[in-house]
Amino acid sequence: MRYGYRRVHVLLDREGWGINIKKVYRIYRELGMQLRNKTPKRRVKAKLRDDRAEAVGPNDVWAMDFVHDQLATGKKLRVLTVVDTFSRYVPVLDARFSYRGEDVVATLDRVCRGTGYPKTIRVDQGSEFISRDMDLWAYQRGVVLDFSRPGETNRQRLH
Template sequence: MKRRIREICETRVRYGYRRVYVILDREGWDVSIKMVYNVYRALGLRLRNKTPKRRVTAKLCDDRAQAVGPNDVWAMDFVHDQLALGKKLRILNIVDTHSRYCPATDVRFQYRGEDVVQTLERICTGVGYPKTIRVDNGSEFISRDLDLWA
C-alpha cells in the first residue's frame, strides 16, 4: 500500500491524502481514510499551501506633500447617507488639510465626475485653487473630466 500511495503522489503531485484515498478505494484497496492519512504523513508527503497574493502597498506614502499653508493640499471624499424613504444621498466633502477648513460640503442624489468638477470650479473662484488634491480611487475621482480640470 505504501508503494501505491507513493506512485499516485508521484504521478499526481497536486493530490492530497483524501484524493489518494478515493483512488485506492476505486481500485479496491480495503483501507480507511485515517490509515491513508497516517501513511501519507509517514512518507513525508504533503501539499504545499498556496502562497497568499501580496497586497499592493501604497508606493507614494512618503512622497505625499505636507501642507504648509492654506490651499496647499485639499482632500476630497464621499460620505453616504439614506433618507427615511430609502433614497440614498451622496455628500462630497472637501477639506483643506492645513487649516481643517471645509470649503464645500455638497449634497446630491447622484454624483458623476463632471459634478465634482462643477463643485470645484464654484469653490475655487471664491477660495482659490489648491496646489495638490488628495483623493481615493472612486469612479468620480478617476474620471476624464477631473483629469482635464486638474
C-alpha cells in the same frame, strides 16, 4: 498607476510631442506593454512608500471624498466633502442624490473661483475622481491629483 496606450497618448500630447495615436499604439505593443488583468491582492505587507509632503499653508493640499447616507424613505444621499488639510477649513460640503465626474468638476470650479485653487487634491480611486472631466479640469488649472495608494486608510490620507 496603470496606463493604456490612449492615456499615454494624452500625456505625450500634453508634453508637446504631437504624435499620432496609431503610432503610440504600435510602439506600445512593440514594447510589450499592455493593461493586464488585475493581480490578486498580495498577502505580504506592501513595501514602504515615500511619505507625502505635509501641507505648509492654506490651499496647499485638499482632501476630497464622499460620505454616504440614506433617508427614511430609503433614497441614498451622497455628500461631497473637501477639507483643507492645513487649516481644516471645509470649502465644500455638497449633498446630492447622484454625483458624476462632471458634477464634481462643476462644484470644484464654483468653489475655487471664490477661495482659490489648491496645489494638490488627495483623492481615492473613485470613478468620479478618475474621470476624464476631472483630469482635464486639474490639468488646465495646474492642480495635481494625488491618488491614494492601495492599503491606505482615511486617517492616513487626511494627515
